[in-house]
Amino acid sequence: MTASLPHGLSGTVLVLVRLDEHSHVVSASIYRSPSALLNAPALQSARLSKYQTLVRNCQPIGGSYLFEVIFDP
Numbered sequence: 001m002t003a004s005l006p007h008g009l010s011g012t013v014l015v016l017v018r019l020d021e022h023s024h025v026v027s028a029s030i031y032r033s034p035s036a037l038l039n040a041p042a043l044q045s046a047r048l049s050k051y052q053t054l055v056r057n058c059q060p061i062g063g064s065y066l067f068e069v070i071f072d073p
Contacts, residue, residue, distance in 0.1 A: 013042035
């Protein structure tokens with residue numbers, strides 16, 4: 001994903017992603033961010049990414065995961 005960010009803006013955003021048992025994103029929210037300007041592109045990246053949920057006893061299990069987005073100028 002390519003996003004237009006202000007020059008020199010950098011940092012790491014952690015997005016809390018909740019998945020259902022079929023590995024679909026149920027929700028994504030900001031867990032930690034150095035700047036509100038990074039939140040929208042971080043959320044978009046998390047929502048567009050592909051995931052695979054945990055499988056236990058041959059059954060997929062939904063869960064919550066931290067997705068890290070690093071912005072480096």
